[in-house]
Amino acid sequence: MASIAKGNAVIGQSGGPTVVINESLVGAIERMRGVKSIPKILGAHHGVRGIVNEDFVDLAKVNKTTLEAVAVTPAAALGSSRDKPDEAYCEKIFRVFEKHNVRYFFYIGGNDSADTARIVNEMAEEADYELRVFHIPKTIDNDLRVTDHCPGYGSAARFVAAAFMGDDRDSASLPGIKINVVMGRHAGWLTAAAALGRQDRSDGPHLVYVPEIPFETDTFLDDVRRVYGRHGRCQIAVSEGISDETGTPVTVALAEKLGHRVERDSHGNPQLSGSGALGDFLSDYLKQNLKKRYETLRVRSDTFGYLQRSFPGFASPVDQDEARNCGRKAAELALGGDTDGSVVIRRAKTGKYKATYERAELCDVARETKDLPRSYMNRDGNNVTKKFRDYAMPLVGELPTIGKLV
């Protein structure tokens, strides 16, 4: 039996928050509390930045009621960070760990956080410093490797699916073309979830576009024309990250086509985020090209924005449980003697949906990401397949009821 390392624990949260990231935090805390060899459980305020600044919150004293309230609260209760530590930064982290006799490090985040954990772990090994380093996965993008899916995805997917269900009824009430822009710069997992509430062929989203498949404005126009001709309306799901064949973001390509000015930063990179530009450009493009045929055409767009990762009181119960379990599992692995790793979720291969939790190598989770498989999209690349629905449905919990009269 492996020895239990004697020393303090540090836990931090990183990157874009999710609705259940605090479940993982609480899961790890509750598993470590009362373990005699861990005198202090320190929360790093704003992730790695809090570590290098020695800005810690004592988590051992937080009462159970507060912890449970924190667990159901969206966004990083400890504060998050966008810092992506290089070797020098990791060196600083490691020095702080030595100084505070930290023997357990848990980092909740995406692939960059796994990479940070990996580097710090290597430093500890080289210095022959006993340290347990665990990455706990979270991302609404669902793009981490090895794991079947990522905590945070189920709840974001639930929000997006429900939003499309309600918006589809709204758009059937006052028919027209409705474009909804969904988060996901490189991966289409969340945008694909737009289709999870669909009950029959007349329901939206009628078209779904993801970053993995090159977006062509002409094909898009044809698609919309066809759907509008059939249903007298068209609801569209679009990833914020859709790009053309050359990899140019559609926001930029369309802006130039429509004669709009594109804001660029000092490096010449176009500004894409935190903006309604893509939805507005797609709307303008459709209006310009369809108004002749349909004079009174109504075209609207919404960009769902930060609500997708932060809307409270609407989490997927499955996602909540799993996020909590991932936090617990990381602490268990560390207390069980494993020195490092990431927690991954495995899905039972047959029968009813069931998740189990395993350890993966940090290097297998770090850096690279996982695209939406091509088989989860139809041949035309403009909607999801049953295979995707079968994959994603168990993750979002029960969706709202929809009734129809016409």
Place this chain on the structure above:
Amino acid sequence: MASIAKGNAVIGQSGGPTVVINESLVGAIERMRGVKSIPKILGAHHGVRGIVNEDFVDLAKVNKTTLEAVAVTPAAALGSSRDKPDEAYCEKIFRVFEKHNVRYFFYIGGNDSADTARIVNEMAEEADYELRVFHIPKTIDNDLRVTDHCPGYGSAARFVAAAFMGDDRDSASLPGIKINVVMGRHAGWLTAAAALGRQDRSDGPHLVYVPEIPFETDTFLDDVRRVYGRHGRCQIAVSEGISDETGTPVTVALAEKLGHRVERDSHGNPQLSGSGALGDFLSDYLKQNLKKRYETLRVRSDTFGYLQRSFPGFASPVDQDEARNCGRKAAELALGGDTDGSVVIRRAKTGKYKATYERAELCDVARETKDLPRSYMNRDGNNVTKKFRDYAMPLVGELPTIGKLV
């Protein structure tokens, strides 16, 4: 005792839908079903347009399970319409009523719908045609006169309040300036609801701007600077309809100030709706003016859009009940012998929150709207008062739990 009119009933839905507009529909239907003097209950497909086109749905045959599913489904289950009938249009409506022996007309909508009901009613009176005409209120804008509040507002307010709660935690995780644009072209009721989930002084929204109070970009900049200096972040609620002292929409004024092109329609009216422009312009304005002082300043904006009126599975239970009761009450008044009117909600003057339902004159509800009272906003005109919170809190139901560690 008044006689019960013998003939068919028509019910329709109008204007921008809400999450509970179908509760009112179902409330009226369930009260009328089984009444022998009403052989047919006809749903008008897409409001007044469905009436003039004689495009009706037979509602008597819809089973109870479907009706209950419809009741909790957002948006107009019969379809809605943006038509604002003039005298000639109302004349057509009236002719269809005569043709189909319609003796009951229920129209669920805002002040324009009350006006349509008023005109049709006058025509029936002049023609000595026995007709019961009732308006059933709905609007997320909460701007109808006479009634204490409008069905549809509580659920939209609940969505907005919750969205701000989650977004506030997200923005505390990764601090910066966050602007959220809320629906409400002329009235600030819904934007004010952004503040309902606030628990302490550090919580957002730190600033709230409504259309009723002229918006000055310089004052806005000062406000943001002050809040950011104090809290290291700033969450802002802005009505889509904020305008300057001359009544010019801020979108237009700021666009010109920032050198952006403003899209205008053939009448020269600026395009404001279904667009992220206001949030983007306010972001740009703050970035341009604050970046010198705060180099790494993070400014983001979201435009909540149609989710505010259509997000399913998150309605206010109070609002659901009241919307149902307004539908029932309209049918009851009509069956009780009243010939016309609108249903209004009264609030108990003392003690625990309690709603009762009364009849109001159509002319008192039609056309004009009700602004957010000045006393519901603070002296600086940049946040809500306790008086507003006391007014609005009972309408939204229990808000999600928020827990904090730092």
